[in-house]
Amino acid sequence: MRGMYVHIPFCDAICHYCDFVKHISKGHDYNMRYLIALRHEIEHYYKQYQHVDTIYIGGGTPSALNHEELEYLLNSLVMFHPIEYTIEVNPESYDHEKGLLFKKFGINRVSLGVQTFHQKHLERLNRKHTNDMVFQTIHSLKSIGIKNINVDLIYALEHQSVEDLNHDIDTIIELDIPHVSAYSLIIEEKTFFSHQLKRQKFVQTDEDTEATMYDLVMDRFKEAGYHHYEISNFAKHHQMSLHNTLYWTLQDYIGVGLGAHGFIDQKRTYNHKAMSKYLIEPLKETIVQDAQTLRNDHLLFLLRMTQGIDLDMVKSTYQNDIFELFPSLQEYVEHGLLMIENRHLKLTRRGLQLGNLVFMVFI
8 A cells, every 4th residue: 555645834823742844824825835836746756656545634734724725735636546535633723614625525534633622731732722613623524424533632741630631531432533543742852842841841740640641541442442553543443544554564655745754665755844945846865775674664663553563474574583683572571561462472551651662672
């Protein structure tokens, strides 16, 4: 399979935790200049790759585009007919007419930036929506037949209680959302929160509370019928994200847009992050991946999946036992972070919480 990631960098406001490539929108003319360059880049790739199975329009905030800009963007992709076609939406920048545009152009999955249902936490994150906006967006999408919806949930927020998190989970379950991406709050460099942390104006959640919250997330969604298929992702009714699964199984995806990266024909592509450079020439560099890097990435990503690494596949593909390739993995088995089940090496419950330690083996 092959996917395409399309980056829309524009936002109406910058979230305090976000380290993605983004800009405050500077108006219609500025947006269109970018979208025209983006269309040229898409057409460039289409000459060589006429077929993609998934498209994911991310950001930034794709729904921050106005109706004219959004229609121009979707027309730029009309030559593709993906199985799964996702767009990221923030509730405050959605309206029913945009939903109808999604439907018209074949978008069949929406990833909704919710993060939490507590207004005090939303304000701290610099999110601009209300719960009513979330409910109205979900009702609108379902009414036009877009029912494959993901909700982003962030936990371990500053001063967040376990009761707060339970309420967030209750609300998602009641809304009958088929997919949840749940992440603990990570303080990334050069974000507003990182600057506040350095000035001791931000209180991080302690590790024990964060672990308790992750346990709660795993248990509550499992009880509600969700399949925990990747460290941070939960799905019911078999509605796992096909696009993200391409990443985790080291399949090809084209990356277009400001700061986007891709993986195609065993090469990593990286676009310019500076708008002035992107508008002249999108691609910054291409790095050919050697066999060892591809192998290590493949195994690392598979271990993120709860099904784990097929040990027989490793032996047939790489002509070696995984413990001969990576002897230190045995220590993580002995320490209870990894286990072997049905000829698959997978993270234990404790390993899911400390996965980054294990992943270092492959880096």
